Amino acid sequence: MELRQLRYVTVIAEHGNLGRAANALYVSQPALSYALKRFEAEIGLRVFDRNPSGVVPTEAGREVLAAAAEAVAAAERVAAVADRHRLGQVLRVGFEASGAGELTTRARAEFARRHPDVRVVPRRFDWGGEGPALREGQVDVAFVWLPADLTRCRSVVVHSEPRVVGLPVGHRLASREGVSVVETNSEPLMWTDKAPRDWVDWWAVNPRPDGSEPLWGPQNDNVEEMLEQVAEGAAICFAPQSMAAYYARPDLVWVPLTDAEPLRVALAWRGFDDSPLVRGFVEVVRELAER
Amino acid sequence: MELRQLRYVTVIAEHGNLGRAANALYVSQPALSYALKRFEAEIGLRVFDRNPSGVVPTEAGREVLAAAAEAVAAAERVAAVADRHRLGQVLRVGFEASGAGELTTRARAEFARRHPDVRVVPRRFDWGGEGPALREGQVDVAFVWLPADLTRCRSVVVHSEPRVVGLPVGHRLASREGVSVVETNSEPLMWTDKAPRDWVDWWAVNPRPDGSEPLWGPQNDNVEEMLEQVAEGAAICFAPQSMAAYYARPDLVWVPLTDAEPLRVALAWRGFDDSPLVRGFVEVVRELAER
């Protein structure tokens, strides 16, 4: 028996529907169906009766679910105890690639100045990873690239920056002062299968202003992999302007995209998080963002 | 966070030593070392300080461990609730191969007669699997082939039977009335890597009466696999006499082993298990075993 199983059954009970529970749990319905079946086999009891309209707890299932809810709550208390201790000493800040550019770095420095006894730990994630990491408690706050699912989090947009296209040195567009999105239509574009589809499409500007679809190039998991492939000429990439500064490689050229919607970056934290350190960090970021 | 992690840290705290905790948890020390490290990374706190003499909880660790113990206890209550409901209707009886021979079958039948509303579910395991299954709560009682680790279980030896050697038809020893163990020394012997070493050695009569080691043949996971290989002449096998009856294939011959220690079978149940059904089954088996 594992907490994952207990979390699953309590969410199933909440929704009375495997499909909706699966969505809430960020897994697929068959995974949840199988996990429920395995749990029932393991404890030797049917917890839910299945109907075409959804699932209903059995009589025995109701008591199991009540105990399961308590166990899940007890586990949350472990996490809360750990949070409390850690948040006396450490603040974990999540981000991907260049985060919110200079704002990220300045905020961390200013916060550290105000809280000299607190260690600020930067945590970098692969494409699209900082949101789930926040949700799972791996970080205390995060600079999240939008669009993102911030369910059950609080957030404030703190940064915005234009987008650029990354090209290998010597590329036909490399000497331009600016490039429109449709001008890149014939170039394979770097993309990732790690982030949600809407995020990928947003970054690829898909559909294109002329209605077409991008020419999809190689898949990658993170900025370094992506830039390796761009430098060798396998594809181009779209990125925030801060990446031009943070990843100024001699084999790459960054050219502004003239008609792409800017990236917005939100600072996000868990909805129930009341810790003074988190509040303090939010405050610092807000102040710096307003300058 | 998962219950496995919380169980691990509570047992580590109990023993103050990763090696001993690993033994108690039936995992290897490096697995436990790695799991502890991952847990500490996940919650962002050091739970234990490491010393050459063992591990000591940190101050923060002590509170985490207290909360963890509560969560583990809460999860045990889930299992207890499920047990209570199921044990009103179902008794799961574990065994391997031929179990305790006829005693197994007669006990199940007699118990079912006395408890007509209870479903008796036989659960068969691969070599050495019924003991761990009992420990993990997959069955309520089990006929366990000794030697076995029955830590935290209660047990009573209820059956004993001589051993036989399984041979393919036409084998040079197939027409004998009995065979001594050393007479089989030149024959490859079926064995398993699924059960503990002491169990394997006991079954192989290793060391042999003349001090030699068996000639190890093919590995197998369960009785059917084993018998397939014996029938095709790849190796011989040692087995309890009840298997001669339960697996009387036309391509196999079973000959008594004249000098092998008999198999003893224990009926075992979990040490804390107080359920009337389990007690009732133990009673039935005891009565039948005394006849």
Next chain:
DNA sequence: CAGCGATCATAAACGCCGTTTATGACATCT
């Protein structure tokens, strides 16, 4: 009655992660 949509179940494929054995680093004791 047929078609459609919603629901849960099952199968096949796949990759990740938790395990194992082997080994190393370090401390302590004789």
Next chain:
DNA sequence: AGATGTCATAAACGGCGTTTATGATCGCTG
């Protein structure tokens, strides 16, 4: 110096939990 005990790390491996695709069933609607 050698032996022993402890925890950490590496490489290899396999099991299991996930995904996508699909099927079965039921209920509703035209």
